[in-house]
Amino acid sequence: MSTDRPRPVIKPPTAQESVLRELRRQLAGGVLRPGEPMQMEALAESFGVSRVPVREAMRILEGEGLVDYTPHRGYTAARLDVAEVTEIYRLREILETEAVRVGLPRLGAADLASMAEATQQVDAACQAEDLAALTAANRRFHFALFTPCGMPRLLRILEQIWSASDQYRALYFGVAPHREQMREEHRRIQDAALARDEAALLRFLDAHRAHSVPLVTGLVRRATAPAGT
Structure with a gap:
């Protein structure tokens, strides 16, 4: 049979x-x-x-x-809002930290391969200046790290938060130096994941978010400022 x-x-x-x-x-x-x-x-x-x-x-x-x-x-x-950016990144910090702490011991070869593949896709999207493809590849990179936590409700909330911030991410990725900084930060995150170094991984993820917040809020303020100001 x-x-x-x-x-x-x-x-x-x-x-x-x-x-x-x-x-x-x-x-x-x-x-x-x-x-x-x-x-x-x-x-x-x-x-x-x-x-x-x-x-x-x-x-x-x-x-x-x-x-x-x-x-x-x-x-x-949806219109952009500075207060929303701050709230989104605070929620990300809380949920992503928990996902990484629970998931890092379960991180397998397939998850690391997904991160590596997403890194290549990020590089290709940056080369093509394709912001939509870059946004999707960036999300795949991060969720390859979060998904092993095996907490479906937490992951659904994270997906919703990431979706709600896609327009902000488009502003951020629209600036070439920001894209290069993001790629360098991704390399540090990936190296820490490969080494299974939780302290370094959480530190690099915190820095990754912390670098983005003032840059994104500055872009939002300029995008929403009245004409002539």
């Missing part, structure tokens, strides 16, 4: 999933700017779908804090 396991059936993405993925890409890549109107009719036409999957995707993005909805005016890409 054959012991082969049945192959899983991979279903193609639904229209709503495809629209959601593309909208996230545009928000993360800075294609859709903070405060920019998002007309469902125009988006549905550009994606070649009806308004229904666009509306469903918008509701998900609204729940994640990536878009705002105003009655009688519709949806806009």
Whole structure:
């Protein structure tokens, strides 16, 4: 009797999933700017779908804090807010520290290989100046480190927090020196993970976040300052 396991059936993405993925890409890549109107009719036409999957995707993005909805005016890409940046990074510090402490002893060869692959993808995206691809590769790098904690609820909250901050990350990655600093910090984080050095790993992750906060908040202040100030 054959012991082969049945192959899983991979279903193609639904229209709503495809629209959601593309909208996230545009928000993360800075294609859709903070405060920019998002007309469902125009988006549905550009994606070649009806308004229904666009509306469903918008509701998900609204729940994640990536878009705002105003009655009688519709949806806009979420506006930037300095206080939100500070809160997001504080929450990241708390949750990521716990994920690393629990997960580092479980970090396996496959997780380290995922980090290495994500590093290559980050380098390629920086070379191409593709902010959407860079945002996705950066997330894969970090979550290769977080996922071994095996705490699904914590990881879901972290995913939501990271999604809510994609627009801020697009501002940060839009500056070439920031990208180079990020790559250098990633190398230190990866080396500490390979060495299973918890103290160094947490220290480098803290520094990685700490370097980003003043830079991101400064960019947000400039982006939201009234014209002429």
